[in-house]
Amino acid sequence: MTDSTTQPMIQLEGVDKFFGAFQALQNINLSVGRTEVVVVIGPSGSGKSTLIRCVNRLEKHDAGRVIVDGVELSDDLRNIQEIRKETGMVFQQFNLFPHLTVLDNVTLAPRQVRHLPKAEAEALGMQMLTRVRIPEQARKYPGQLSGGQQQRVAIARSLAMQPKLMLFDEPTSALDPEMIKEVLEAMEALAKTGMTMVVVTHEMGFARAVADRVVFMADGQIVEVGTPDHFFTDPQEPRTKLFLSQIL
Amino acid sequence: MTVAVTPGPWVRKHLFSTPFNSVVTTVLATGLVYLVSALVQFLAGADFEILRVNLALFMVGSFPRNQLWRVVVAVLCLAVSAGMASGLLLAAARQRANTAGLGFERPSGMTALVNVVRRFWPLLVFIIVCLALTTTIAPTLVTMAALALLSASRLLSQRLHRRQFGWIAVVVWPLAAYYILSSSGLGWDDWGGLMLTIFLTVAGILFAFPLGMALAIGRRSSLPVLRWFSVSYIELIRGVPLITLLLMGVFALGFFLPLELRPSHVTRVLVAITAFEAAYIAEVIRGGLRSVGIGQTEAASSLGLSNWKTMRLIVLPQALRATIPAMVGQFISLFKDTTLVAVVGLGDILAASAFANAQPDFNARGLARITLPFVALAFWAGSYTMSREAGRLERSLGIGER
Numbered sequence: 001m002t003d004s005t006t007q008p009m010i011q012l013e014g015v016d017k018f019f020g021a022f023q024a025l026q027n028i029n030l031s032v033g034r035t036e037v038v039v040v041i042g043p044s045g046s047g048k049s050t051l052i053r054c055v056n057r058l059e060k061h062d063a064g065r066v067i068v069d070g071v072e073l074s075d076d077l078r079n080i081q082e083i084r085k086e087t088g089m090v091f092q093q094f095n096l097f098p099h100l101t102v103l104d105n106v107t108l109a110p111r112q113v114r115h116l117p118k119a120e121a122e123a124l125g126m127q128m129l130t131r132v133r134i135p136e137q138a139r140k141y142p143g144q145l146s147g148g149q150q151q152r153v154a155i156a157r158s159l160a161m162q163p164k165l166m167l168f169d170e171p172t173s174a175l176d177p178e179m180i181k182e183v184l185e186a187m188e189a190l191a192k193t194g195m196t197m198v199v200v201t202h203e204m205g206f207a208r209a210v211a212d213r214v215v216f217m218a219d220g221q222i223v224e225v226g227t228p229d230h231f232f233t234d235p236q237e238p239r240t241k242l243f244l245s246q247i248l
Numbered sequence: 249m250t251v252a253v254t255p256g257p258w259v260r261k262h263l264f265s266t267p268f269n270s271v272v273t274t275v276l277a278t279g280l281v282y283l284v285s286a287l288v289q290f291l292a293g294a295d296f297e298i299l300r301v302n303l304a305l306f307m308v309g310s311f312p313r314n315q316l317w318r319v320v321v322a323v324l325c326l327a328v329s330a331g332m333a334s335g336l337l338l339a340a341a342r343q344r345a346n347t348a349g350l351g352f353e354r355p356s357g358m359t360a361l362v363n364v365v366r367r368f369w370p371l372l373v374f375i376i377v378c379l380a381l382t383t384t385i386a387p388t389l390v391t392m393a394a395l396a397l398l399s400a401s402r403l404l405s406q407r408l409h410r411r412q413f414g415w416i417a418v419v420v421w422p423l424a425a426y427y428i429l430s431s432s433g434l435g436w437d438d439w440g441g442l443m444l445t446i447f448l449t450v451a452g453i454l455f456a457f458p459l460g461m462a463l464a465i466g467r468r469s470s471l472p473v474l475r476w477f478s479v480s481y482i483e484l485i486r487g488v489p490l491i492t493l494l495l496m497g498v499f500a501l502g503f504f505l506p507l508e509l510r511p512s513h514v515t516r517v518l519v520a521i522t523a524f525e526a527a528y529i530a531e532v533i534r535g536g537l538r539s540v541g542i543g544q545t546e547a548a549s550s551l552g553l554s555n556w557k558t559m560r561l562i563v564l565p566q567a568l569r570a571t572i573p574a575m576v577g578q579f580i581s582l583f584k585d586t587t588l589v590a591v592v593g594l595g596d597i598l599a600a601s602a603f604a605n606a607q608p609d610f611n612a613r614g615l616a617r618i619t620l621p622f623v624a625l626a627f628w629a630g631s632y633t634m635s636r637e638a639g640r641l642e643r644s645l646g647i648g649e650r
Contacts, residue, residue: 056550089547093543095541095543095547097547109551109552109553113551139347158550158551161552
């Protein structure tokens with residue numbers, strides 16, 4: 001066993017990913033430390049989502065190594081399962097299970113994967129719903145909730161697995177503007193608890209305020225990595241400058 | 249209180265609003281009057297003797313007449329089964345409503361009775377027609393006893409809400425009914441009439457549904473062999489008419505098996521029906537599976553659920569809900585398609601009508617005009633009830649849909 005406290009949470013080494021002939025990721029090298037919050041930004045189609053989807057094997061990388069919490073992703077299903085158990089993911093489209101109540105959405109994985117007894121899982125579920133401040137919606141169905149509430153349920157659903165790492169794939173991009181804030185607040189509160197997070201987002205305010213490091217991607221490559229201060233005030237690469245001038 | 253509507257303005261507004269509407273109304277009304285008068289004339293002049301004499305033939309075919317008590321006991325078992333199932337469903341609905349903090353109002357007495365009649369009137373019409381054709385009091389008494397048992401077990405089982413009682417309701421009691429009808433030397437080949445029709449439909453659905461589900465999932469499998477097998481099975485079977493499969497099952501299967509291993513006619517027919525139906529059900533379920541977005545699978549996988557659990561807990565429940573209308577349509581056509589077994593010599597309800605028409609007393613008197621509408625009524629009552637119940641199910645599952 002290697003020492004799990006000094007080792008990075010995520011290590012990507014020379015990762016390539018192809019969709020047919022199109023190269024979505026090109027020689028990605030990135031290491032995310034424990035309790036670190038990394039925000040990934042970049043123009044659409046730059047491979048940001050593909051990058052984090054490779055971390056929990058929603059996409060299979062074609063070359064290089066992906067190591068999460070000391071476990072290398074291989075074709076071995078047990079490894080994949082092991083990493084997914086410890087890795088929460090929040091999607092742009094929420095992807096709540098519409099046929100289950102909010103509480104059942106949150107308790108499903110703890111019961112089915114961690115094999116917690118029902119009462120224990122529900123106590124845990126309520127605790128997580130309280131954390132994202134919607135315990136009163138527990139008995140409703142996702143379809144009865146607003147987009148912001150649904151996304152917070154999705155966060156609670158991931159947290160109920162007590163993951164070591166959370167991935168966010170454009171969590172606010174499908175939300176009406178007035179609901180973005182409540183979701184970002186929930187994410188910020190989560191970051192303060194010391195959760196390791198990788199966040200793909202277009203919310204530059206969030207990146208500035210919460211990120212430990214910002215990763216800028218374009219055309220499937222990591223162009224620049226830096227602290228928010230450094231990144232937003234003194235970008236080095238022309239590609240980064242161009243992008244920032246377009247959005248700020 | 250509803251506001252009293254005078255017929256005059258309503259008629260003018262809805263039936264004679266434009267010249268074209270007036271013409272349509274007049275033509276259709278004339279046709280309707282003609283049809284009703286023809287029907288009344290037919291019913292007044294018709295002699296239902298053929299149905300009265302052959303009612304048992306229509307119901308149970310050539311089932312030994314000295315063993316009819318078995319049918320009675322089986323019907324009573326099924327009544328208990330239905331009563332228990334509905335009572336448990338009611339209890340579950342009440343519990344769900346309570347957890348969700350919603351009120352659960354249960355209509356009582358007269359209202360409940362009216363609701364039942366409105367819900368099941370097609371079946372009730374058929375039962376009343378049958379009872380009107382009986383010559384002794386016994387069938388009426390049996391029907392009353394069945395209804396009484398149904399209500400009693402519904403009432404009693406409302407107090408139970410444990411899962412194993414559900415199994416007793418839908419497995420143990422039907423199996424008891426099945427055992428009574430098939431023990432002591434009696435077998436499937438002794439069954440006939442409506443009883444056989446219902447058995448072929450229910451057994452066909454029970455066997456074909458899991459097979460169809462497996463084929464639908466197999467068709468999406470990442471293993472080429474499974475996928476290839478599923479696709480070729482589905483496309484092969486769907487390309488062949490049911491009647492061909494039935495004929496092959498009955499006549500061709502015999503050549504391949506030694507005499508002592510040859511299964512009974514009903515078994516062969518049931519195999520053919522199951523094989524046929526599974527291919528169609530697979531396609532229906534495939535449509536349902538496609539309707540569940542990839543995001544659902546990704547969310548479930550990202551939580552660490554295995555592929556199998558993702559399929560069972562997330563994808564299938566949503567897929568099956570989406571397929572209810574198509575699935576019931578499939579079941580209804582299976583119910584009606586079972587009449588094809590008459591062609592291979594099985595005595596279902598349609599074969600019973602042909603048999604009755606060939607009896608010396610009724611031969612060559614054109615009595616198909618009596619027997620066929622009766623058979624049609626039986627199928628209509630069953631099909632229409634299935635379709636109405638499916639509609640109810642769809643509406644009740646509507647909760648929580650996006």
